[in-house]
Amino acid sequence: MGVFTRFGGSINQNVQQPLKAESKIPRENVNSSSVSEEDSNIQEPWYWDPDVDPKLKAEYKKHSHVRSMPLYVTDPKYYDLAELKRQVTLWIPNNNKHPWYDAPATVKVKIKKGVCHLKIEFTLGWPPHGVYEMLTNPRNMNFFSLFDREFRQRLDNESTKVLKKDGPRQITDVKKTLRWKVLGCTIAIPIHLVIDENHQNLTAKYKKKNMSCMKVFEGSWKIKPLYADQERLCKSRSRINDEEYKKCSGGKGRIGSKVTMEQIFQPCTLLNVPPVSWFIRKITIRTIKNLLEDLRQYIINIHKSRAGPIFKYT
Structure with missing residues (x-):
């Protein structure tokens, strides 16, 4: 183990x-x-x-x-745990001399009738189930940047309670705290969400349960495998699955993650008036970008580490 x-x-x-x-x-x-x-x-x-x-x-x-x-x-139950562990070893720098670059996330913004729509896409050189872990993060692993001297992250998970479990589908009640600074002052914003997860196809939909400053706050994400070494190790350039990729790459092909996210938000009625609404929209979009950049930097640090993840065997 x-x-x-x-x-x-x-x-x-x-x-x-x-x-x-x-x-x-x-x-x-x-x-x-x-x-x-x-x-x-x-x-x-x-x-x-x-x-x-x-x-x-x-x-x-x-x-x-x-x-x-x-x-x-x-x-x-819903994925190959041994294969996940094997994939992690392939991303260790000492085991692979071919560098991988993850570009910053692309964020497209569209505003319609006071509602802000974000479409986000990014890749990470890390297995899909590991990236899913980062996005859900119920136990406050240090994926996000430390925000202050008390070693609190930019985004902290306060509690997670699963309301329903039906096969790979899981509905969770999640309370988080988001921190950002305005004019040198730290502001902590409570976020209360209900997340509908699927552990088999690595998708999730979420919706606010209680957010005092937002009238609308909901979104989704999905993670697809990214066959990072397909062009280098496999003759086929067309779409393949995990088994075909493992075979054609001789088991040396790394599987990364392609993430697509949707985010919709609208400030509450009292705050949805210019110029206040402009300020809230700007801060919200910038904070989302910062969180995604935290995850990207976390993976970059893995790739730069000489030793990579440390393994204990018991």
């Missing part, structure tokens, strides 16, 4: 916490005292690495911080 404890730790150390509210699906029995106050928002069952020995699992629950546990943000 591999636990990624550094840059690659985002794959194993994060967690989704399905709460079967009014569901017939049974829940695991877990002693709540094994969870620290800091992690009291975590609820079972977690998506553990299926290869973890039950005794070791019990020890983790008693003595370890959640970030160090072999946990996953997406349910391993």
Whole structure:
């Protein structure tokens, strides 16, 4: 069982916490005292690495911080976990001498009847399930830039509660805090969302549940595999799938991620009046770009690291 404890730790150390509210699906029995106050928002069952020995699992629950546990943000039932771990090793700089460049995200803005529509596209040199982890980030892994001396990120997750679980589909209630600065002052904005996730096709739709400054705030994302070495290692230039790519590349082909996002927002009625609405729109768009740039820089740091992710085997 591999636990990624550094840059690659985002794959194993994060967690989704399905709460079967009014569901017939049974829940695991877990002693709540094994969870620290800091992690009291975590609820079972977690998506553990299926290869973890039950005794070791019990020890983790008693003595370890959640970030160090072999946990996953997406349910391993719906993808090949061994292949994901193998792909992570291919992105380690020492294992591949062919550099990969991820350009900044392209953001197209369209305003119609006071509603701002953003269409966003970007690529990341990291496996799709790892990128999905970064976008959901329920356990505050350090994907985003540190914002102040208290080591708080630009975007923090405060709580995650799964409302419904139906196969690969999962509906989560998420509370986050977004931080930005105006005239040298730090402002913390609470964001309360309901996210409809699909762990099999790596898509998500979200909608505000409570955001005092926004009348409309919703969007979606989807992640598709990007066959980074297809042109170099495979004769075929047409669309292929994971199995064909692995075969034609001799197992050496890296799979990155192509992300498409949609974001729609509109300030609340009292704030949707120029020039206040212009200011809110500008700040919102700039903040979204900054968050995406944080993720891009996180991956760039992985690619620059000489050692890449560190592996522990237990």
